[in-house]
Amino acid sequence: MTFFDRALLALGNILFLLGIVLIIGPQKTYVFFSRPAKRRGSILFLLGIMMILMKWTFVGFIVEFVGIMGLFGDFFGIIVQFLRSLPLIGPILSHPAVAPVVDRLAGIHTLPV
Structure with a gap:
């Protein structure tokens, strides 16, 4: 029931980004998200977060998922x-x-x- 809850998704996104910053550091996080090869994934990920915050939960989740696949698909x-x-x-x-x-x-x- 709460899988697409806007507040939980927003909290998860914030904790995910903070976790990356705490694990690899702020400078390396910036470098990772701003690489030319990862730029499309970064834009889609941030667009998905914004869509979730603007109450387009399901569509934002899909856009964010595509961005995550673009960012972390190499792993x-x-x-x-x-x-x-x-x-x-x-x-x-x-x-x-x-x-x-x-x-x-x-x-x-x-x-x-």
Whole structure:
């Protein structure tokens, strides 16, 4: 019921940005969000936050999600490789029927054998 609550989404966005600043520092955060390759993702992310604050919750959430994918899409390959090292999830993600689908979704390019 509260998944698209405007106040909770705004609070989550603020805490997300503060967490990034506290983890990597203000200067590196600015550099990360202002890179030319990440500029479209940054604009969409901030536009999504503004739309949420202006009560366009669902549309703002979608726009913000697209911005997050543009900003952090490079990390999905790293996340999948980490998940493959875990005991319960790893064998499922490494299964020959599942691995090509997961690799394609994460953007992992494997060489054919």
